[in-house]
Amino acid sequence: MPPVPIVRESRRMSLQAYQLTCIRGDLQLFDDVSFELQPGDTMRVAGTNGSGKTSLLRMLAGLSAPAHGEVRWNGRDICKLREEFCSNLIYLGHANGVKDDLLAWENLVIASALSGKALQRDDALDALEQLGLGRAAELPTRALSQGQRKRVALARLSFGNAMPLWILDEPFTALDVSAMEALRGTLNAHLEGGGMVIYTTHQEIALSARRTLTLDMNQGGAC
Numbered sequence: 001m002p003p004v005p006i007v008r009e010s011r012r013m014s015l016q017a018y019q020l021t022c023i024r025g026d027l028q029l030f031d032d033v034s035f036e037l038q039p040g041d042t043m044r045v046a047g048t049n050g051s052g053k054t055s056l057l058r059m060l061a062g063l064s065a066p067a068h069g070e071v072r073w074n075g076r077d078i079c080k081l082r083e084e085f086c087s088n089l090i091y092l093g094h095a096n097g098v099k100d101d102l103l104a105w106e107n108l109v110i111a112s113a114l115s116g117k118a119l120q121r122d123d124a125l126d127a128l129e130q131l132g133l134g135r136a137a138e139l140p141t142r143a144l145s146q147g148q149r150k151r152v153a154l155a156r157l158s159f160g161n162a163m164p165l166w167i168l169d170e171p172f173t174a175l176d177v178s179a180m181e182a183l184r185g186t187l188n189a190h191l192e193g194g195g196m197v198i199y200t201t202h203q204e205i206a207l208s209a210r211r212t213l214t215l216d217m218n219q220g221g222a223c
């Protein structure tokens with residue numbers, strides 16, 4: 001996919017984590033996590049199972065509140081920005097967010113509508129075809145393999161260049177080698193166009209970015 005430069009307020013666009021603390025039950029998963037991402041930057045969140053990667057990503061996407069600290073978009077607390085922040089974001093969770101009862105293309109149309117992009121059936125079918133789903137695009141999602149379900153979820157990225165910030169929880173999981181390469185290409189194109197990508201992965205997968213950060217949750221979220 002050719003990169004579409006992100007021009008919207010790009011000079012002052014930034015995501016900043018400021019002294020984030022996360023407590024789940026009796027457990028403090030991390031504290032004092034701070035970093036800043038600007039256009040063209042990527043951050044890989046690394047760590048063993050249960051180290052707090054998903055918890056951090058959900059916090060960065062505004063889906064859970066920090067016990068201490070702030071997530072800031074262009075210098076402002078995302079709790080105060082709400083929809084304005086959400087309109088800049090694609091968040092793909094671990095569980096893909098696809099609904100079993102919907103056809104694959106319907107999932108894409110609905111996910112896109114929820115993030116403010118109206119898609120026609122044919123656009124959705126084309127995007128899924130490009131991701132190798134072909135006839136599977138017309139099947140109920142429950143009939144798809146794990147890798148195919150992942151592709152349905154990732155298809156949102158085909159229409160996501162207007163959203164500068166992509167937060168992706170294990171996007172490479174369940175993909176075959178060619179799908180992993182295609183996804184790497186999509187993410188690199190987004191970065192080249194001035195987007196930002198935060199992702200978790202258990203594999204060593206590097207992206208081409210202006211600046212690459214690695215946050216290690218086994219070291220308490222140190223960069």
Ligand SMILES: Nc1ncnc2c1ncn2[C@@H]1O[C@H](COP(=O)(O)OP(=O)(O)OP(=O)(O)O)[C@@H](O)[C@H]1O
Binds near residue numbers: 217
């Ligand atoms: N709502 C919650 N209440 C209590 N504990 C929770 C809650 N959410 C997460 N946890 C715990 O926090 C820890 C971190 O979970 P998290 O999903 O962030 O880890 P992760 O690094 O993404 O793991 P994985 O690599 O297995 O996906 C786990 O021990 C989990 O059980």
